Amino acid sequence: MANFEDLKEEARKLLREGKIKYLIGYGTGGNGWQAIPVFIKTPEDVEKLVWDPTCVHNLARFLVDEKRRKARQKQPDKRPVGVVVKGCDSRAIVVLLQEKFIDRQDIYVLGVSCEKAGVIDDHKLARKLGGKKPKKIELAADRFLITTADGKVEFPVEELLAERCLECQANFPVLYDILAGEKTRKAVDKPFGSVEKIEALGQEERWRFWKEQLDKCIRCYACRSVCPMCYCDECVVDSINLAVTADTTAEEKAHKVKWIQRSAESSENFVYHLVRAIHLAGRCIDCGECERACPLDIPLRFLNKKLEKEAKELFGYEVGFDPAQPPLISSFKDDDPGDFIR
């Protein structure tokens, strides 16, 4: 079984032989303990790679950017790009392959297994430490060891793990060229527990909950920017497809359909978030990036998780396991449920 050091050795070899263009991985950030995405171009820099419970980012997003960059170049470098992935990130890559957005030969996947744990939630950590600054976070068996300025503290894994990691059923990469760590499927009692809690509320309570949450939205579109699945060249919320020139009349501008206004008003926010959720139906792999990037802590994950639950329960569709599977929304079965139709 390979470990993370073997993975680094492989990365060094690939870069030395020039088999990959560059490598996208995790490095230590400016504050000394949190991981940030790093781009490694030389074998010497591979030393910078780290793997710890703060590697929260979904690096599959950078593959979308890479494809755009390549499309703009006249003579693009055709070598593959190396990318370090966790279980959820690898499923994002599977969906991108399924939609034929990227080609398998354009990527070299270095998988790391989360092994019984996952990544930590910043908010939970900050609450636990109560203002103290962590220096280093390690995983030891079923506990997180956190070194702070006044010594070490220990917490059980469940207390610090991100919500999505607690509900994750496949915490190992499903697609990889080299894998570090073991493929262990952990048992999860309630994979949709958090969504079921909201479903259990009454209709008006649910409405109040979402109204309160979505009223906060300032429409910064951080959720869209960070999402590896939001790769449309033109998003429905930015009406840019009307070329406004000097002779565009006021009437032409007025007749341009504006599906959603840009103002951060409650009703518009609802339409934006509902559309985003529908666009991610059967595609969202629950990497939790939208929720992490949200500056106002809106629990966006629930909207996507709800549709994931429906897809699984009704259509038996599991997202991100098979690149050959037809996408959920663009396929159908003759016996799909239709009892809601009159």
Place this chain on the structure above:
Amino acid sequence: MAEEFEPKIVAFLCKWCSSAGSDMAGVSRMEYPPNVIPIQVMCSGSVSPLYIFTAFNKGADGVLVSGCHPGDCHYIKGNYYARRRIYFVKKLLEFIGLEPERFQMSWVSAAEGTKYTQVIKDFVKELKPLGPQAKLRRNP
């Protein structure tokens, strides 16, 4: 006496079946509530979820999507795609707390004028006690 609430329904009717069905109801002089704003679309499969959300956003009290019966689609399988997509929209709207009665789907063929009037009658009857839809409506 206070005026009774009259719901406004936006109906997306497919050109080949439901729209012809509503036409059938019209030429047969069947009576049904005048609360519907019909919008002809080429296929129920062409109804983007965005149309539905926007209809609610711009003041619809109820939205109906209607297409051909399974197997009768003019484009062979458009209504099958619609069935899956609309199901997700319905579940999502329920999840955020909109009354489930406000969004309906039906299969109405070109010959089913009577069924069309019945669908509209039932829809209006269900919407009346709910009152105006204010949850997703844009602030004036």
